Amino acid sequence: MEKPLTQNIRTDGTAIDLAAYERAGGYQGLRKALRMSPEEVLETVKRSGLRGRGGAGFPTGVKWSLVPRGKDAPHPKYVVANADEMEPGAFKDRFLLEGDPHQMIEGMIIAAYAVEADAAYIFLRWAYREAAVRLSKAIADAYRHRYLGKNILETGYNLEMILHVSAGRYICGEETALLNALEGKRANPRAKPPYPQTVGLWGKPTVVNNVETFCNVPHILKNGPDWFQSLSRTKDAGTKLYGASGKVKRPGLWELPMGTTAREILEEHAGGMRDGLRFRAAIPGGASTEFITEPHLDIPMDFDEIKKAGSRLGTATLIVLDDRTCPVGMLWNIEQFFAQESCGWCTPCWSGLSWVEQILGAMERGEGEEGDLEILRQQTKFMAPGNTFCALAPGAMEPLASGLTYFQEDFERHIREKRCPWKS
């Protein structure tokens, strides 16, 4: 099978340089795009069916089409790569950035051309030190070879690209909070509408896409939308970086057709559970998604199908729970993260998440009380989508709500036995 996203990634851990990237067909997608009109590029991406790989799955071409274009459009316009990747359990973008930085840069230039942007920012999390070094070099090389800067490849198109290394907060991954962070402010989310496509960075039209999304774009331009559709097993087009962490035999990351099942990922690629352990459940797409269990493992992992199992594709990097790990402890860890990383902008989030985290902590310490489960269930409703300013708290409630369903007996044992049954 074809693996366009990872075809250039070397097994020795080094990054492919510009010359090797070009020899492998790199920047051909950009050259082709620059011979087309921005409108034609946008239509090509639309027809490909590419959906955003950051987790929400919004159609990429549609997102780009909301940016005002033409001679009356406001300028400067911006394209931003969301390379924050702080969702616990997610590690796919690091792999792409470290192994093949030019791929994302090329995708960003094509996106910028399609929306007629003037500048592109890469918003990179600080912990990705190696990615920062490699991206800096790749950007400098791209400037030297006229893929960036003034009059790109003699076409008259100009684009500046800037690497911004952030100072760390999970909320920076929320696209409007990211814009505030880039502007040198606290990364509180902004009210939508207006959406960033019309009022974004410094009030100007802005497109924000995930790293993996941009990485797909050069291949779509080079090979066409029909080819992109053909890579998938389902109606969601393309390949997908799937991953697995937890007590499986071979934790890792694999580029597979969109729609690969969780069972194939876990059993064939991750090698199944470690000896002596059994699969109990998994969070399919980072810490903010609902658990799936054994009956869901044969559902294709794409945006729509996984929804039918009551979860979300998210980042498609599975976190596996085995039968000897306490689900209450796991959820406590997850909710501690969300409570700490709440930006504090709205009361249900900063207050509610702290309450949830404290209740789960008390249960793990053997201090759980009758009525705790009811409070937790209420909180999942109070912090449901629409009740908070952004998606952080609703995301935090997804694993908890599903955990309360699948692990009710485990919660009740904690309260009844006044201890964590997994601790001796």
Place this chain on the structure above:
Amino acid sequence: MLSPEERREIEAELPLYPNKQAVCIDAMQIVQKHRGWVPDEAIQDVASLLDMAPDELDGIATFYNRIFRRPVGRHVLLLCDSVSCWVMGYERVRAHLMERLGVGLGQTTADNRFTFLPNVCLGACDRAPVMMVNEDLHADLTTEKIDTLLEDYK
């Protein structure tokens, strides 16, 4: 006072953004690179350079996890405490580090060698448990591995 080098590095960032404030997070990271942390006087100086109020800049500094507003040791040890690392033995690794370093999370060793901090997901979940020491990522941690690698940081 900002050193000439700090000032030069901060000023080099200014053309990359449409206004001065946008440079403030980079500026504090530049100060931290040189001094290990961001003291009050640096907040004053950076704010002045970027036409911001010191209080406003401090409010931004305290929002971000990676800006240190208190002194740190020669090496900053960040232990990932997120879910994949937790599943793979975070608590065991934390206990071992606390024993070896003789300090708890958030503290600096008496010899000023290490500051031991918790850190949210380091994005290496397939190699959990993981930690960073300064800019180096260390993965697949075991107690034996920790003992060996701590010796590399004098």
